[in-house]
Amino acid sequence: MRGMFRHLIPGRLERAGIRTGLRWKLSAAIALVGALVAVALSLVVHNAARVSMLDNARDLADERVQIAQRNVEQNGRPNFPKIQVDDRNLPPALREKVEEGRRATYVSDGEGGPDIWAAVPLKDGRILSLHTGFTDRSTDILNDLDQALVIGSIAVVLGGSALGVLIGGHLSRRLRKAATAAHQVAKGEPDVRVRDAIGGVVRDETDDLASAVDAMADALQQRLEAERRVTADIAHELRTPVTGLLTAAELLPPGRPTELVLDRAKAMRTLVEDVLEVARLDGASERAELQDLLLGEFVSRRVAAKDPAVEVRVVHESMVTTDPRRLERVLFNLLANAARHGSSPIQVTVEGRVIRVRDHGPGFPEDLLTEGPLRFRTGSADRAGKGHGLGLTIAAGQARVLGARLTFRNVRPAGAPPHIPAEGAVAVLWLPEHAPTNTGSYPMMPPS
DSSP states (O other): OHHHHHHHTHHHHHHTTOOOOHHHHHHHHHHHHHHHHHHHHHHHHHHHHHHHHHHHHHHHHHHHHHHHHHHHHHHSOOOSTTEEESOTTOOHHHHHHHHTTOOEEEEEEOSSSEEEEEEEEOTTSOEEEEEEEOOHHHHHHHHHHHHHHHHHHHHHHHHHHHHHHHHHHHHHHHHHHHHHHHHHHHTTOTTOOHHHHHOOSSOOHHHHHHHHHHHHHHHHHHHHHHHHHHHHHHHHHHHHHHHHHHHHHHTSOSSHHHHHHHHHHHHHHHHHHHHHHHHHHHTTOOOOOOEEEEHHHHHHHHHHHHOTTSEEEEEEOOEEEEOHHHHHHHHHHHHHHHHHHSOSOOEEEEETTEEEEEEOSSOOOHHHHHHOOOTTOOOOHHHHSSSOSHHHHHHHHHHHHTTOEEEEEEOOOTTOOTTSOOSOEEEEEEOOSSOOSSTTSSOOOOOO
């Protein structure tokens, strides 16, 4: 039944691009099975009732023709209406049986319904027969039975559909709750338990699925936590030798080799510090140290000190409560990414609580727009052929600590198809209206 329903109804709907819910599939399946069972039972009951009535009519006709036979043999008259002798309309099959000396009955199809025949041979060789039709009472009883069967079938189908909606709705709600909880776990909320989210007293396959998802989430969380600790430990252990290497390189005599060693040692120290910062952000233990500041003035001063060539435009000034050090870290990482992978001019716009950093390069890679920044992934070679992918990862992590949203998009001409090259990349930092109360209270939204 399940396979047949899958091919007959949902398959066509899915090919037509129509998404059907579980409750409607289950309701349609129960209604279809109920209709088939009701039709089959109705046919069986109708035929059984008709056969039973015909048998009773034949028995009655046979009794009457026997009584008529006795009357004819005793007084020469049948004393029954519709009794005929040697009826020319007698069906040939019935006549053949009676001529063999046997009493028989026969049913033929008439214009108004079945015709009942009964015949018996007389001692003188003649044939005594009775021809009657299906009585009006029997016809009315059969019609009433058919009407009751139709009403009962409709009630079965409607009741089955309602039952399917109730059962399917209950199961669908549990699955939707499980899906919502699973999405929350995927967004990084480790305290959410799918089994607790679906609730319910009765255990079924949904609970098994929820328990499996919870177990998988716990295993992944433990693995991620182990990887984070290993990364942090490695970076922490590297900090001391890298610092010693940099100190030793500064004691080398001046020259081109010394400059190369110092450059590589500084790059290694920066990488180690970035890895440690990412590990701290992943641990969700960072807290913002909040201060009140004018956002436009703050951004203008910090950008001018970092790179005077960057254009800053304050559209609307706003007072915000945030962590200046973390905000500066996000801003500088966005500027560094624009300078490394984009093209001039680089523009910074402040409008209320929103900061936009735009360059005029080839745009962000598609995987970054889809999945967000990932560590040690620099994207396509045309924009991110160098670097470690930690700059935007740190910016996104610091934005979460600030309770802000960080989004990424590419700039294309209005109405241009996706294959047209981008005219630049825009990173947008949305600071919250209220100061964050804990880490991640305003998670980073997916790129628009």
